[in-house]
Each structure stands twice: as structure tokens, then as C-alpha cells.
Amino acid sequence: MSRASRLLGWLILAAIVAATVAPIGYRPVSGAPVSVERFGAFALLGFLFAVGYPRHRWRVLLLTIAAAGALEAFQLLEPTRHGRIADFMVKVVGCGFGSAASLAAGLIWPPLSPRDEA
Known part of the structure; x- marks a missing residue:
């Protein structure tokens, strides 16, 4: 499970990077409010x-927040785009929500929790 999550996570990050730094005309649009798209991603x-x-959840949280920033x-750097503090804050809340959801999911479905390897 963790291997698939890692691969999907890196693919999602690549997609977010592409959508974020590309000119605005290439940005995918879902029809949802932009803040919802940012939060969800x-x-x-x-x-x-x-x-x-799973053993590095705090680092993951800090690194995803750093990536958002x-x-x-x-x-x-892109003339058609704009970086805003409000957009960053929505992304930070999304990072925190996703990390917290992984903890909750680990309580509900133990295979998502880190295993003790002794």
C-alpha cells in the first residue's frame, strides 16, 4: 500500500507542479471553485x-507545505500567473487535512498505520 501511495503521491506532485507553473491557459479546470481545487489537490x-x-508524517507535512510555498x-515568474498568500493558506490547510486524514484512516484501517519492525 505504501509503495502505491508513494508513486501516486509523486505523480500528483508532478501534475500539481505542471498545473501551477504553466501559463494560465493550460491550467486544468474542474468547474469547482478554485479554492476547492487547490485544497483538494x-x-x-x-x-x-x-x-x-507513515513514519515521517511530520516531515511530509512540512515538505508539502514547503512545496506549496x-x-x-x-x-x-510566469507573467500570466500570480502567487498569493491567500492561495498559499488554502494549500497549507489542504496539506494539514490530508495528513490528518491519513492518521484517521490508519485508525480505521490498520494497514495504513506504520508497522513496528523489530
Whole structure:
């Protein structure tokens, strides 16, 4: 399970990077409010990485938040994009929600919890 979560997490991160730094005309649109899209993408990212790297959930949370900040900053390099603090905050909440959801999922379905290897 963790191997699949890691692979999906890296694929989602690549998709987020592509969608975030590409010109605005190439940004995929789901029809949902943009804040919901941002929150959902980073919640999924946080969840998949936290499940994929269960012994490093705090690091995963910090790294996904750092990725959100870096991506907002990179948007300043693209003339059709804009990095905003409010957008960053939505992404941070999504990262936290995804990480917390992985903890809850581990309580409900123990294979998602880290195993003691002694």
C-alpha cells in the first residue's frame, strides 16, 4: 500500500507542479471553485505522501507545505500567473487535512498505520 501511495503521491506532485507553473491557459479546470481545487489537490498530496511515508508524517507535512510555498513563489515568474498568500493558506490547510486524514484512516484501517519492525 505504501509503495502505491508513494508513486501516486509523486505523480500528483508532478501534475500539481505542471498545473501551477504553466501559463494560465493550460491550467486544468474542474468547474469547482478554485479554492476547492487547490485544497483538494494538496489534501490528496498530503494524504498520499503521509500514507506512503507513515513514519515521517511530520516531515511530509512540512515538505508539502514547503512545496506549496515554492509553487506560489514560482508563479511570480510566469507573467500570466500570480502567487498569493491567500492561495498559499488554502494549500497549507489542504496539506494539514490530508495528513490528518491519513492518521484517521490508519485508525480505521490498520494497514495504513506504520508497522513496528523489530
